[in-house]
Amino acid sequence: MTQDSWSETALIAITAQGGSDVQFACSTETVDVDIGDKDFDSINTLCGGRLPKFNPQGPTTITFEAYPVEAGTATGTTGTGFFDLMNTTDAAQPLQISVDKARDKYRVAILWTNAISPTSATQVLTSAVLAEEGLRIVAADGYFTSVKPSFTDGILKFTVMFKVEAFDKANSANVKIESTDGTADLPALTAYTSTVKW
Amino acid sequence: MEKYKVTNRLEQRVRYNDIIFGSKETKVMDNKPTSDKFIVEKITEIDTEKKEKKQLNNGGKK
Numbered sequence: 001m002t003q004d005s006w007s008e009t010a011l012i013a014i015t016a017q018g019g020s021d022v023q024f025a026c027s028t029e030t031v032d033v034d035i036g037d038k039d040f041d042s043i044n045t046l047c048g049g050r051l052p053k054f055n056p057q058g059p060t061t062i063t064f065e066a067y068p069v070e071a072g073t074a075t076g077t078t079g080t081g082f083f084d085l086m087n088t089t090d091a092a093q094p095l096q097i098s099v100d101k102a103r104d105k106y107r108v109a110i111l112w113t114n115a116i117s118p119t120s121a122t123q124v125l126t127s128a129v130l131a132e133e134g135l136r137i138v139a140a141d142g143y144f145t146s147v148k149p150s151f152t153d154g155i156l157k158f159t160v161m162f163k164v165e166a167f168d169k170a171n172s173a174n175v176k177i178e179s180t181d182g183t184a185d186l187p188a189l190t191a192y193t194s195t196v197k198w
Numbered sequence: 199m200e201k202y203k204v205t206n207r208l209e210q211r212v213r214y215n216d217i218i219f220g221s222k223e224t225k226v227m228d229n230k231p232t233s234d235k236f237i238v239e240k241i242t243e244i245d246t247e248k249k250e251k252k253q254l255n256n257g258g259k260k
Contacts, residue, residue, distance in 0.1 A: 017209035018222070020234060075233035090213045091233035097213075104210040194209050 001181040003133055006112035012064070013121035014079060015107040015192040016089070021122050024079035028066040029157075031110055033137055035175065036060045036166050057166040060139055060175050062108055064160040071095040082160045085144040107140040107192040108162050122189035131182035138189065139164045139175045140197035172197070201241040202230045212236075 012028055013021040036058035043051040064082075072084025072095050084090060088102045111121035113134030125132040142164025149158050164174050176198065180186040189198045204227050206212050206219035212235050219225065219236075230238050 019208045075235065077234075088211045088213050088218070089208075089235070091231055091235045092214050102211060 001133055003114060006135060009112075011109075011111040011113070011118055011121035013107075013109045013111075014085065015109075015122075017105050017107075017192055017194050019192070020077055021109075021120055021189075021192075022073055022077055022079045023120060024064070024066065025121075027068045027079060028064050030063075030065040032063045033110070034061040034063070059166065060142075060164050062110075062139060062142075062162040062164075064158075064162075066158050066160060067155065068158055071097050082144070082147050082158050085160070085162075086147050103143055105141045105194075106144060106162065107138065107189075107197065108142065108164075109136060109138045109189060109198075111136045124188040125180055125186040127180065127183055127185050132186075133180060133182040134186055135177070135179040136186065137175075137177050138198050140192060141165070141168055141174050199228060202227050203239040203241055204231055205237040205239075207235055207237055 010025060010031065012024040012031065014024055015021045038054070038057045040052040040054045043053050045051060066082065068079070068081040070081040072081040072090055073079050074091055074093055074095055081095070083097045084095070085106060087097050087100050090097050109121040111118065111123070111134055113125055113132060115125055115130070115132040115134065121136065125134045139162070142162050144160065145163045146161035147158060148160075149156060151157075166174060168174055174197070178186060190196050192198070203224060204219075205224040206222055209221045211221065212219045214231050214233070214236070217225065226241065230240075
């Protein structure tokens with residue numbers, strides 16, 4: 001690995017089940033990933049020892065601070081808004097997205113890479129010739145639980161939260177972090193569906 | 199009038215104007231959505247003629 005750190009830029013792809021990857025990096029300023037804790041409680045035994053009582057791993061939360069200019073994304077692979085990620089999406093202008101009871105699953109992928117002109121957070125990183133390095137966080141089958149606009153700083157900012165359980169109902173992982181040091185390909189993520197996470 | 203077979207590509211509900219498409223649902227429409235959330239196929243006249251012929255053979259029943 002030639003990288004000392006990952007800084008300045010990243011790619012973000014948000015994908016609805018059955019949909020295309022939609023890129024949000026150009027409207028996003030910050031991203032914070034709070035991986036669910038694998039915590040435990042301590043049981044103190046009478047001899048002075050300790051027994052860990054393991055708690056099930058908690059959900060992972062990804063928070064974005066973003067500056068979108070539309071209510072949602074009607075079409076295309078560039079994200080223009082976030083409110084349709086929490087409610088039924090609209091596919092025609094004018095976008096009219098009402099609050100409703102829809103709970104749709106999404107996949108979020110975040111990629112840091114030294115590849116020249118990367119286009120998607122889900123793309124392949126190739127080792128041959130270019131020795132592309134990268135680190136990717138992927139969380140699938142999660143829900144957007146919060147979309148909060150604010151204008152306190154004189155610019156319309158949306159704080160958006162995506163929350164995902166550590167495992168699905170069948171005990172398959174919903175979160176993974178993968179990387180390559182440039183000596184092996186990092187495969188592209190497979191199209192996201194109800195049966196394929198990545 | 200041209201007709202289009204419009205299929206919701208997503209595994210979730212999508213709103214198009216005032217029409218709600220269910221997951222993967224297909225509807226026949228007079229206009230063509232431009233969003234990539236849909237798979238749009240133009241229904242050709244041959245298909246329409248075949249349908250009409252079939253209806254005639256069935257005594258007008260659909």
